[in-house]
Amino acid sequence: MSTTSISPSIKGALSALASKDLHSGIKHKFATDPSRIDKFTHDLGEFYLDLSKTHISDELVSKYIEFAQEVRFESKRFDFLAGAKINNSESRSVLHTLLRDSSNQGISMVEPDSLKQAATSKQQFIEQYQAIQTKLASRNVPVADIIHVGIGGSSLGTQLVFEALKELNASIKVHFIGNIDAHQLVDVLSQCRAESTLVVGVSKTFTTAETLQNLDSIANWFRSSGDSEPLSKFYGVTAAPTKAIDYGIYSENVVSFPNWVGGRYSVWSSVSLSAALVIGIDRFNELLDGAAELDKHFYQQPLKSNVCFLAAMLDHYYGNFLEVKSRAIFAYDFRLRSLVDYLQQLETESNGKDRQRDGTPVDQQTSPVVWGGVGTDVQHSVFQMLHQGTAMIPSEFILVARSDHEMDDHHQELLANGLAQTAALLAGQDLETIERIHGAENLSDSTKHAKIFSGDRPSSTILLERLTPRALGGLLAFYEHRTFCFGVLTNINSYDQMGVELGKRLAKQVKPLLACDQKQKSVEEFDPSTLNLIARINKI
Numbered sequence: 001m002s003t004t005s006i007s008p009s010i011k012g013a014l015s016a017l018a019s020k021d022l023h024s025g026i027k028h029k030f031a032t033d034p035s036r037i038d039k040f041t042h043d044l045g046e047f048y049l050d051l052s053k054t055h056i057s058d059e060l061v062s063k064y065i066e067f068a069q070e071v072r073f074e075s076k077r078f079d080f081l082a083g084a085k086i087n088n089s090e091s092r093s094v095l096h097t098l099l100r101d102s103s104n105q106g107i108s109m110v111e112p113d114s115l116k117q118a119a120t121s122k123q124q125f126i127e128q129y130q131a132i133q134t135k136l137a138s139r140n141v142p143v144a145d146i147i148h149v150g151i152g153g154s155s156l157g158t159q160l161v162f163e164a165l166k167e168l169n170a171s172i173k174v175h176f177i178g179n180i181d182a183h184q185l186v187d188v189l190s191q192c193r194a195e196s197t198l199v200v201g202v203s204k205t206f207t208t209a210e211t212l213q214n215l216d217s218i219a220n221w222f223r224s225s226g227d228s229e230p231l232s233k234f235y236g237v238t239a240a241p242t243k244a245i246d247y248g249i250y251s252e253n254v255v256s257f258p259n260w261v262g263g264r265y266s267v268w269s270s271v272s273l274s275a276a277l278v279i280g281i282d283r284f285n286e287l288l289d290g291a292a293e294l295d296k297h298f299y300q301q302p303l304k305s306n307v308c309f310l311a312a313m314l315d316h317y318y319g320n321f322l323e324v325k326s327r328a329i330f331a332y333d334f335r336l337r338s339l340v341d342y343l344q345q346l347e348t349e350s351n352g353k354d355r356q357r358d359g360t361p362v363d364q365q366t367s368p369v370v371w372g373g374v375g376t377d378v379q380h381s382v383f384q385m386l387h388q389g390t391a392m393i394p395s396e397f398i399l400v401a402r403s404d405h406e407m408d409d410h411h412q413e414l415l416a417n418g419l420a421q422t423a424a425l426l427a428g429q430d431l432e433t434i435e436r437i438h439g440a441e442n443l444s445d446s447t448k449h450a451k452i453f454s455g456d457r458p459s460s461t462i463l464l465e466r467l468t469p470r471a472l473g474g475l476l477a478f479y480e481h482r483t484f485c486f487g488v489l490t491n492i493n494s495y496d497q498m499g500v501e502l503g504k505r506l507a508k509q510v511k512p513l514l515a516c517d518q519k520q521k522s523v524e525e526f527d528p529s530t531l532n533l534i535a536r537i538n539k540i
């Protein structure tokens with residue numbers, strides 16, 4: 001039996017609101033409601049969210065609060081906090097937030113065992129971090145390069161934290177190797193010297209094919225550089241310590257984290273070791289504190305002013321009632337250049353599902369395509385489509401008010417550009433304005449029409465005062481909880497990732513066919529296109 005999570009009456013009301021919204025637009029909302037800024041901006045200290053340039057309205061919020069009641073949102077949030085096995089397909093609790101609840105705010109209601117495990121794991125990480133730092137300090141040749149080997153959740157968050165929070169002139173370089181494509185690895189190895197390189201292999205399971213093969217190749221590179229004991233330079237971060245030891249990581253170099261930390265939610269754990277070694281453990285702890293503050297907001301704020309719920313509500317409304325298929329994220333800060341990659345995994349691996357929690361087909365649109373880039377680069381590539389393309393693409397701007405460099409004129413220009421884009425998306429440009437601006441130029445009608453921007457294109461803005469560890473922690477926790485809320489609204493399990501398995505299994509069967517091993521019979525029947533491509537590659 002299918003458990004439809006949206007009732008006909010709410011669906012009807014939201015569809016009616018959507019038709020009205022499409023017809024009247026966002027500018028009209030500003031014109032008719034002078035208190036729009038007060039109502040739809042949210043000041044959480046270092047994190048400020050402006051939703052006023054979206055289709056949000058009092059009516060929309062109140063309908064979604066009714067919808068939330070129907071899907072028993074509060075009780076699902078309670079289940080999450082109480083450590084219930086909300087990842088039902090894998091029968092697991094989702095407890096990564098415990099890692100950042102250092103002041104034990106008394107919000108988590110999980111069993112004392114999990115709380116103890118979280119505290120122990122945090123303490124162990126700090127101690128191991130300190131031991132590694134001491135070891136590094138006593139080396140004859142200082143470490144200049146860390147090669148972080150890991151993929152997906154075992155890398156994306158660490159890379160983001162490293163890039164966002166490292167000093168601009170940090171003395172240690174961290175290279176992130178995830179992909180099995182050795183073009184990247186060969187390039188990185190050519191920049192490193194074995195005597196000043198440390199390797200941090202990160203894998204929750206310590207079975208991921210790419211990670212193990214990359215580690216093997218790096219060990220061989222050490223050997224070929226004359227190092228007979230390469231594994232003494234390897235650290236293994238994992239939730240499966242015995243697997244890491246079986247691989248060959250020295251037991252004293254294994255840094256573990258609890259199994260209840262999901263891969264794409266693991267940035268808060270020792271998975272971030274390589275970033276912490278560069279930014280320092282104090283700043284890493286501030287990252288956790290910033291996330292904990294946002295957690296408190298998410299757990300305690302009523303839905304009407306809960307930023308995570310409101311953002312997820314808009315994602316749901318756009319996808320299900322305004323036929324929106326994608327959402328774009330533009331960070332106007334180069335240090336956040338890996339944010340989109342991180343959020344793509346967080347949101348699409350969590351919510352790109354076509355089954356409800358009970359396994360029946362979902363009857364709503366789940367995760368939008370999440371994409372984006374860094375401003376101002378994106379203005380010279382994809383923004384044409386945002387302003388004048390036929391699809392409505394809600395976009396999200398992340399602005400940082402104060403920079404950490406001294407070139408103020410660059411920063412003012414950067415901010416001016418980001419703000420101007422949000423203003424342009426809303427305002428658009430009509431024929432009258434074009435004629436006024438270009439009156440003297442004698443433009444043809446077709447040129448004038450090509451210059452029309454419809455406007456009324458939704459955008460939201462997140463404004464951070466500075467890119468501090470606390471601000472980044474809050475930002476990432478906001479996206480995590482937004483992802484949770486969206487999963488509740490669409491009635492899916494946001495915490496498994498079954499969709500990645502089939503391709504991995506088939507890759508194991510394609511590989512021997514590529515090696516022209518005629519004796520190796522494929523277990524699966526491959527389609528004619530794939531077989532043809534295999535044959536063609538084998539001929540080249």
Ligand code: F6P
Pocket residue numbers: 151152153154202203204205206207208211263264349497500
């Ligand atoms: O392939 C998907 C995935 O399982 C991700 O969810 C995970 O972050 C990544 O692979 C890496 O897995 P592991 O940390 O076990 O190497």
